[in-house]
Amino acid sequence: MAEIRIDKLRHSYMANPQSEDDYALKRLSLTWQDGGAYALLGPSGCGKTTLLNLISGLLTPTEGTISFNGRDVSHASPEERNIAQVFQFPVIYDTMTVYDNLAFPLRNRGVPEDEIKTRVGEIAEMLELTRTLNNRASGLTADGKQKISLGRGLVRSDVNVIMFDEPLTVIDPHLKWQLRSKLKELHLRTKRTMIYVTHDQTEALTFADQVVVMNQGEVVQSGTPIELFEMPQHTFVGHFIGSPGMNVLPCEVRGGRAVFGGEAISVGNGEKATGKGRTEIGVRPEFISLANSGIAAEVIRVADAGRFRIVETRSHGHLVKLLVKEGEQVPTGQTFLAFDPEHTQIYEDGWMAGARR
């Protein structure tokens, strides 16, 4: 187990990277506490798997360092780093039984056979694999195989970190939920550092204490799920997290207030806004309500989403979505919208005004 510190890390798949665009992972520094559950969240191709492979040692960084508990491991092999990784597609050793699969990492390290037996027994118990221990691993379903991959990581008691690279991609939807709660439970039980890479916000937000949102090779924001939801540091985070995503509307900044469609709107970070660059208001559908006066809008469509209804409106030529509780009256035609000032922010060139960059 270890604290992971990433310092000015940068990586390019090219031999001689010239411009910033040549880097699959742009310069980044992060510290992850021992025993935490972290998620790397971002769209495909954002560099999250690159970062993961750099941490696990399958790739060597172009620049910067990675240290486990203060020890620089940037150039160490995966074996030396003592990490475990679960891949997108379940990797099992076809010819072995489930037991031998779980014992494999221990046998490679020369652990005595009786110790292996107790360890494998414990892990199989945790993963509910005890009944299939003597079966051939190749006969299992995808989720069973993925459990074995996970088990091979858990079976070593001294692993520094367990990493998951979109581990639920090939799992059936109804089992995804089960396996996800299993992961969470295992994290609470074993207190291992876990890093979970995904493009699925639900997986990231339910699994992790701390979510790192990445886009185009950069870390856009790192924070708890609540922070990401309430205070997106970048409009990208606002879009990417939440369903539906944050409304982003062009505005002007005048005297600490945002002006949208001729209407001055109170915002949370008004005094920090400089008014320079492209200025936008960001407000989540959850924090908009229907009102008797305020921002004029026209209701276009109402969609049912279970406990809420998603109301699509058009206001001054822009689409604004808001959530209305089930049972609440939704007017047709012209109406007015009110934005909750606490949760309405000004963004300048995409970044929240006043946010540290």
Place this chain on the structure above:
Amino acid sequence: MNKVVNNRAWWLVLPVFAMVLFNALLPLMTVVNYSLQETFGNNEFFWSGAIWFEQLLHDDQFHASLLRQIIFTSIVLVIQIPLGLAIALCMPRSGPWVSVCLVLLALPLLVPWNVVGSMWNIMALPDIGLLGKAINSLGIPYNYTRQPISAWFTVVLMDVWHWTSLVVLLCYAGLVAIPDAYYQAAKVDGAKPWAVFRYIQLPKLKHVLTIAILLRFMDSFMIYTEVIVLTGGGPGSTTKFLSIDLVQKALGGFDLGPAAAFSIVYFLIILLVSWLFYTLMMRDEAK
């Protein structure tokens, strides 16, 4: 659910049936026909029952060539399969050298079979051939037209040269198809190279290896052209394999009946061994 049965579609398959009939079934049945009859020319045939088969199964010459054939095929398989696998493992997975390796390996497969025989025939000549001269100058007496050991050595070497590439290409295709995640997982699990081979590569290559062994078994069991050009079955009849024996019977002696019986037995042996082998290899799959 109601299934619509439309048998008119069979008409579309008819051309294929016709082709199979003409190029496989009819010739085969002709052979079956010959194997059960006796003829003295003039297109007159007499029923002879299973006499040719009985005769063949008690024929010492047939036993000898069958034994030689089995030994030859075994040697060839024992050398070519591990060697092909080893070469495939050593080949680069990416980069410009891949195409170079593939072209070099494919070359022997592109040479016409009788040319392969002639090439080795000339190369192994003890007085002027590169190989023959080299071996003799090392002080080892070598003459493939006189010594059975030399002849066998040359025939086996020729077949290894000619056909190992096929095993390499099949294994290489199988190796390249293994996803990277397996190697990465093995690295993370701390597996040594031997364990990677034993638990990842070998199991993943099971299917291609099965195909490679089957193809090499069938081909080497039917070898004719290269050997007839190289040694003609000699010295004496020490490299007279089944197909050479068969051709001598059928064309040399014009014994249609015995030759037909020989063909059928030959065919059945190959069919039986291939089937047995395939079934054994695929037994686990069905579970």
